[in-house]
Amino acid sequence: MDRKKTTAPLVEKKYLIPFILITSLFALWGFANDITNPMVAAFQTVMEISAAKASMIQFAFYGGYATMAVPAALFIQKYSYKSGILLGLALYAVGAFLFIPAAAYQEFTFFCISLYVLTFGLAFLETTANPYILSLGAKESSTRRLNLSQAFNPMGSLSGMAVASLIVLPNLWSDRRNEAGEIIFPLLSEAEKADIRLHDLAVIRDPYVALGLVVLCMFIIILLAKMPKTGHQGEKIKLKDILSRLWHNTIYREGVVAQMFYVAAQIMVWTFIIQYADNLGIDKATAQWYNILAMGMFLCSRFISTFLMKYVNTRVLLSIFGIGATLATLGSILFVGYAGLYCLVAISAFMSLMFPTIYGIALENVDSRDTSLGAAFLIMAIVGGALMPPMQGLIIDMGTIWGHPAVNVSFVLPLICFLVVTLYGYRAYRIRQ
Numbered sequence: 001m002d003r004k005k006t007t008a009p010l011v012e013k014k015y016l017i018p019f020i021l022i023t024s025l026f027a028l029w030g031f032a033n034d035i036t037n038p039m040v041a042a043f044q045t046v047m048e049i050s051a052a053k054a055s056m057i058q059f060a061f062y063g064g065y066a067t068m069a070v071p072a073a074l075f076i077q078k079y080s081y082k083s084g085i086l087l088g089l090a091l092y093a094v095g096a097f098l099f100i101p102a103a104a105y106q107e108f109t110f111f112c113i114s115l116y117v118l119t120f121g122l123a124f125l126e127t128t129a130n131p132y133i134l135s136l137g138a139k140e141s142s143t144r145r146l147n148l149s150q151a152f153n154p155m156g157s158l159s160g161m162a163v164a165s166l167i168v169l170p171n172l173w174s175d176r177r178n179e180a181g182e183i184i185f186p187l188l189s190e191a192e193k194a195d196i197r198l199h200d201l202a203v204i205r206d207p208y209v210a211l212g213l214v215v216l217c218m219f220i221i222i223l224l225a226k227m228p229k230t231g232h233q234g235e236k237i238k239l240k241d242i243l244s245r246l247w248h249n250t251i252y253r254e255g256v257v258a259q260m261f262y263v264a265a266q267i268m269v270w271t272f273i274i275q276y277a278d279n280l281g282i283d284k285a286t287a288q289w290y291n292i293l294a295m296g297m298f299l300c301s302r303f304i305s306t307f308l309m310k311y312v313n314t315r316v317l318l319s320i321f322g323i324g325a326t327l328a329t330l331g332s333i334l335f336v337g338y339a340g341l342y343c344l345v346a347i348s349a350f351m352s353l354m355f356p357t358i359y360g361i362a363l364e365n366v367d368s369r370d371t372s373l374g375a376a377f378l379i380m381a382i383v384g385g386a387l388m389p390p391m392q393g394l395i396i397d398m399g400t401i402w403g404h405p406a407v408n409v410s411f412v413l414p415l416i417c418f419l420v421v422t423l424y425g426y427r428a429y430r431i432r433q
Contacts, residue, residue, distance in 0.1 A: 172200045
């Protein structure tokens with residue numbers, strides 16, 4: 001392993017306030033991500049739909065990134081990072097407030113549309129915040145700086161999970177069980193189901209409305225704050241030239257693919273941990289605590305990996321963590337019972353550095369004129385989180401496969417994803433050498 005000597009300061013004094021403000025946004029989209037993941041299981045029960053259809057929540061959520069990432073980059077290139085952040089916060093708030101009519105109409109599709117609009121805002125925020133953090137200081141410390149900012153993302157995620165565990169899931173009447181541990185909701189009359197559905201959808205709605213109010217407050221703070229102008233905003237965009245340069249950058253091109261597979265794995269691991277636990281007879285509220293444990297490990301590991309990057313080549317570290325995630329995923333597939341569940345939780349410790357490290361490696365040698373659009377394609381790669389969870393849901397709906405629980409077998413998909421990430425770390429190291 002190569003030792004790295006980094007003498008440049010992580011954050012220069014003149015950038016400290018903007019760095020803190022932008023870093024706080026990482027927690028905001030972390031909250032949205034991880035209060036939404038357990039909603040897949042909640043909607044599956046209360047709307048009486050299959051796991052595959054309930055996974056359309058993730059398709060809508062991460063599909064918003066794919067739709068809006070490139071338009072966000074073009075907007076930022078023409079105007080400024082600050083303008084992109086403000087528009088992102090505005091769209092975020094609108095999507096959150098759309099949960100009010102969605103709950104009133106009790107339409108699953110309406111909830112999906114609300115999340116789709118909400119993630120238009122997240123696409124703007126992520127396409128803006130990630131390259132902006134990279135630009136706030138020396139290039140040689142940029143990947144470490146982004147890892148530090150990204151460390152606050154799981155703090156928001158933990159808050160979202162806590163709200164889901166303590167406020168949403170325990171108060172869902174549709175998840176009540178009999179003495180045998182079976183959900184009684186499907187056995188009720190249609191009138192009883194209607195009353196329960198009205199109650200439960202209101203429980204799901206309220207945290208998003210509260211979140212919308214917090215986002216509005218952040219909009220006002222960012223609007224009044226003075227933010228340094230970095231990058232090439234206002235320059236004429238030569239799209240063909242930018243795309244050509246990005247395409248011929250091997251590490252960047254493969255980084256986009258690796259990012260797509262990583263995000264797919266992350267969303268599958270965190271979304272279906274509840275179904276995995278449910279197969280063991282664990283109710284949703286209790287199962288969500290395993291998700292919180294996973295996120296706690298993710299957060300601690302993020303700070304540890306950020307420290308290690310001062311001494312260990314980031315590409316080597318990415319490969320090592322990829323191997324660890326692969327082995328833990330194998331355990332979740334092969335072991336039936338709590339041993340498999342513990343392996344599933346352990347995956348999060350190895351996922352911790354993957355997103356910002358792939359992001360930083362991919363953009364490291366990208367021309368500064370191409371950063372906004374380059375960042376957009378890396379954010380657009382989040383579409384992996386839209387495409388693969390429904391596929392995993394289809395596998396889970398099978399019940400058993402060759403006598404093995406289908407929910408265990410379904411984690412073959414994340415296994416493939418982690419192998420791709422490991423290979424990217426290795427190839428990026430070899431190419432750099």
